[in-house]
Amino acid sequence: MSRSDLVLKKPSWQAYQSMPVGNGTLGAAVWGEDGFSAQLNRADTFPNLKSAGRLVVPGLFPLLRAPDYQGRLRLHEAELAQSGGGMSARSYMRADRDQFVLEVTGADPDVTQTADLRLWEGRSPVTYAGRGVAALAETFKDAKSGGTTGAVAALTAAGRDVTAKVVDDRTVRLSFKPRADGSFRVVAGVPAYTGGDLGAAADRAVSGALGEGIDRAHRNWWERFWRSAAPMRITSPDGSGEYMETLRAQQLYMTAATMRSAVPSSHGGVINMFSPWRDAVHWSADHWWHFNLRQPVYTNFGADTEEFNVPYFRLYLDRLEEMREWTRTHWEGSEGVCVAEYLRYDGTAEACDSKRPPDWLNRIVTTGPEVVYNLWLQYRYTRERSILDESYPLMKDVARFYLSILKEGDDGKLHLHNVNAMETQWDTSDPATDLAAMRVIFPIIADLAGPKGDAKLAADLRAALPKIPDFRKVTRNGEQVIAWSGTDEQGRNTQNPDTEPLFPWGLYGAESELMQSTFRNRVYVQTREWSEDALLAARLGQGEEMxxxxxxxxxxxxxxxxxxxxxxxxxxxxxESNYYNGWGAIVGSALQESLVQSYQGTVRVAAAWPRDWEVSGSVQVQGGHRVSTQVRGGEPVAVGIQAAGDDRLKIANPWPGQQVRVVDGAAGRGAPVAGPTDAGVIELAVQGSRSYLLERVDRPNGSFPFEAVGGERAQDVKSLGNRRLGVETSVAQIPGEFVGVVKPDKLHALVRAEKGAPTHVDRNYVISELPAALEGTELIRGANNDSKMTSPADYLVFDLKRPATVHVAFDARGKGTWWPGWLNEMGFTETGTTVRTTDTSFIVLKKEMPAGRVVLGTNSGVAGQGSSSYFTMVGGG
Structure with missing residues (x-):
């Protein structure tokens, strides 16, 4: 796994470079701002998923600024390790407790350290300090459901002379000295909290945090996780294979680090548990779009990590009664359950409403069938019958809903009217998505209904099956393809309903020319991070296109x-202000499907593997069996099967036309089990816990020397074009010699003025030309989002620690038009020099100022006008 570590050649000074650690319910984004920053986020602080706060430890500045700095996100240990200047820091989220841990060595034992927990404007926490523990806590009342959620963030330290205090109404602080050997530990415990004695809650939050070996259970948990996950090692001449290997590993890491809560951690594709951007959440923090949940569910099947699908299933199974009531009151004439594409955490919805006009999400009715099918697949991959027993009530109600809204037409077929084809078509008839869904789930539910005593439901479903309309065909680019639906409403979003029969429903394979042409002529090609095109290409056997x-x-x-x-x-x-995680699941699923697929009842090995990617890997197939192979030049060397239970497998001959045989995989045995045969499909009876080797007769296993699959840990940042995995460059924050910014907080992190230095906190403009006199000054960057602000008068406030020259650089395009009046009022004068950036040219003005507080105004003096915001440079006076 260390091949996929993320290497930090420079510290991640900026928030968007943060590294993620988590334990499934509590996550942290870790970056270098102010010495060491970690924003702490729970997955359950509904309705707005507000952060529990930011941990700041300034004492790590020497480590981050050291010339020999090096860092690494270790996926196997789930920790960020950093070192430099004789210091080391290791940070992780305990797998067994909701505690974030920072372990430091090499600090000066005589220098007092501080650790702050901070919230920001708009937050109203309760504060506590006592007995070496400091805490913030806040609860959130949901006006719609009446529920209360919240979190306490409690801070303690292992060191000497630990004291706690409340700094202000949004900040608490620990002060301490390291142990005599220069080591110390800071722990932030962040459990759920809905009120009560904060001191007692804080003590509980950090209990057990100061003992020895607190990382033992953490490391054991992650060791077990990686041992059970299906591995994949990819090499390629251009490094693209290694890059994809790392993206898949990062997806599995992210899944284990976020998906152990009672509900999924991702909303609309946003992974808020790893956010460093305060309380910003794209889309709705209290709702889930099902379409953004399905990709990681499927990835988990092939990766043998399907235990992390449980929060996804719990989201729907635990809200069955609420969904029944919603359907009864919002979809006239229906029975059963319409599972909303857009479901709120309290079980209510903003969809499945026949009384409301159609919109992006309303009247999408395929969500229920997808949940049903994924429950069925969860059973198929785990072999746990209890899954079907628990989920049958939901399955039955989804089927009843469909039967109740189908209308028989003059053609004798059962039609759906006034429903959506995903978000693409609104208020259409017979979407390809629903026609495919019914073909797949009706037989599954019918087979379950009989033994459950629902003979009528089983009969109704079987009677409905032959009445499901065929997919409508249309012509695109001269080829016949599946239509989105039975009608021709305009396209709204960029999903492709016509490819849904391929994935997720698996009704077609690579041999289908109709599906091949539908894929070739799909209307929308990979438009968003959730686009499943690569997975579709893999299913269709198109390795190079994948x-x-x-x-x-x-x-x-x-x-x-x-x-x-x-x-x-x-x-x-x-x-940006959100991390999206859907693409990692697309990468993982596409790689797995390319290497081994089993969606049509036949296992196919290397059906879509690129010729110039070599791989040694394993994929779990239906039945819970693990199929392993090595592929060279697009062709498998041999195929191993680890059976999960007694079963009969169909395996497509990996070497078409060649004679193959199956031998017992136990070491030293190699007894023949099946073959020799040159059949296109080999049928194999397997027994649980037994392993088998499928090989070419003309290449017996004995002719291959044993070679262990291993690898060296990553030594460098990985590159793919202009994309990077790991941190290669970053502009260092400086502790101000002259300046301490008071407000706005987003401008407080100083950098050194020099060529290549960033001039704004929210744009990627950098200095291209700088007067020599300004080289090395302390730079307070601007915020371009504030460029048209005309108030408040105290927009920028900072303290000068000693007398200095204050330079402000204003966009030359605004001179004489929108430049603000405070420049003249305060006595700033032009220097006759300019600073050029990659954006534009800035005129430099200056003023000599004494030590003390400095108050500067906004960028613009004219409402609605203003270009690039000014920035400030401070040096000796």
Whole structure:
């Protein structure tokens, strides 16, 4: 796994470069601002998923600024390790407790350290300090449901002379000295909290945090996780295979680090548990879009990590009664349950409403069938019959809903009217999505209904099956393809309903020319980070196209060095405020489906593997069996099967036309089990806990020397075009010699003025030309989002620690038009010099100022006008 570690050649000074650690219910984004920052986020602080706060430890500045700095996000240990200047820091989220841990060595034992927990404007926590523990806590009342959620963030330290105090109404602080050997530990416990004695809650939050070996259970948990997950090692001449291997590993890591709560952690594709952006959440923090949940569910099946699908299933199973009531009152004439595509955490919805006009999400009715099918697949992959027993009431009600809204037409077929084809078509008839869904789930539910005593339901479903309309065909680009639906409403969003019969429903395979042409002529090609095109290509046996789509999609979407993406193409990471995680699941599923697939009842090995990617890997197939192979030049060397239970498998001959045989896989045995045969499909009876080897007769296993699959840990940042995994460069924050910014907080992090230095906190503009006199000054960056502000008068406030020259650089395009009056009023004069950036040219003005507080105004003096915001440089006076 260390091949996929994320290497930090420079510290991640900026928030968008943060590294993620989590334990499934509590996550943290860790970056270098102010020495060491970690924003702490729970997955259950509904309705707005507000953060529990930010931990700041300034004493790590020497480590981050050291010339020999090095860092690494260790996926196997789930920890961020950093070192430099004789110091080391290791941070992780305990797998067994809701506690974030920072372990430091090499600090000066005589220098007092501080650790702050901070919230920000708009937050109203309760504070506590006592007995070496400091805490913030806040609860949130949901006006709609009446429920209360919240979190306490409690801070303690292992060191000497630990004291706690309340700094202000949103900040608490620990002060302490390291142990005599220069080591110390800071722990932030962040459990759920709905009120009560804060001191007692804080003590409980950090209990057990100061003992020895507190990381033992944590490391054991992650060791077990990686041992059970299906591995995949990819090499390629151009490094693209290794890059995809890392993206898949990062997806599995992210899943284990976020999906152990009672509900899914991702909303609309946003992974809020790893956010460093305060309380910003795209879309709705209290609702889930099902479409954004389905990709990681499928990835988990192939990766043998399906235990992390449980929060997804609990979201729907635990809200069955609420969904029944919603359907009864909002969809006239229906029975059973309409599972809303857009479901709120309290079981209410903003969809499944026949009384409301159609919109993006209303009248999408395929969500229920997808949940049903995924429950069925969860059973197929785990072999746990109890899953079907628990989920049958939901399955039955989804089937009853469909039967109740189908209308028989003059053609004798059962039609759906006034429903959506995903978000693409609104208020249409017979969407391809629903026709495919009914074909798949009706037989499954009918087979379950009989033994459950629901003979009539079983009969109704079987009677309905032959009456489901055929997919409508249309012509695109001269080829016949499946239509989105039975009618021709305009396209709204960029999903492709016509490819749904391929995935998720698996009604077609690579041999289907109709599906091949539908895929070739799909209307929308990989438009968003959730686009499943690469997975579709894999199912259709198009290995090279799968590779091309993965590479292009990564270049389009993956803008963050931790592997997360933006929602659309070519976004600027410094302007984003959310991490999206859907692309990692697309990569994982596409790779797994390319290597081993089993969706049509037949196992196919290397059916879509690119020729120039070599791989040694395993994929779990239906039945819970693990299939392992090595592929060289697009062809498997041999195929191993670890059976999960007694079963009969159909395996497509990996070497078409060649004679193959199956031998017992136990070491030293090699007894023949099946073959020799050159059949296109080999049928094999397997027994639980037994292993088998499928090989070519002309290449017996004995002719291959044993070679262990291993690898060296990553030594460098990985690159794919202009994309990176890991941190290669970053502009260092400086502790101000002259300046301490008071407000706004977003401008407090200082950098050194020099060529290449960033001039704004929310744009990627950098200095290209700088007067020599300003080299090395302390730079307070601007915020371009504030460029048209005309108030308040105290927009920028900072303290001068000693007399200095204050320079302000104003956009030359605003001179004589929108420049603010405070420049003249305060006595700023032009220097006759300019600073050029990659954006524009700035005129420099200056003023000599004494030590003390400085108050500067906004960028503009004219309402509605203003270009690039000013920035400030301070040096000796």
């Amino acid at each position: 590779k091309r789509l993965l590479v292009q999609g990564t270049k389009d979407f993956q803008i963050f060095p931790n592997g997360f993406t933006a929602h659309g193409k070519n976004a600027d990471p410094i302007r």
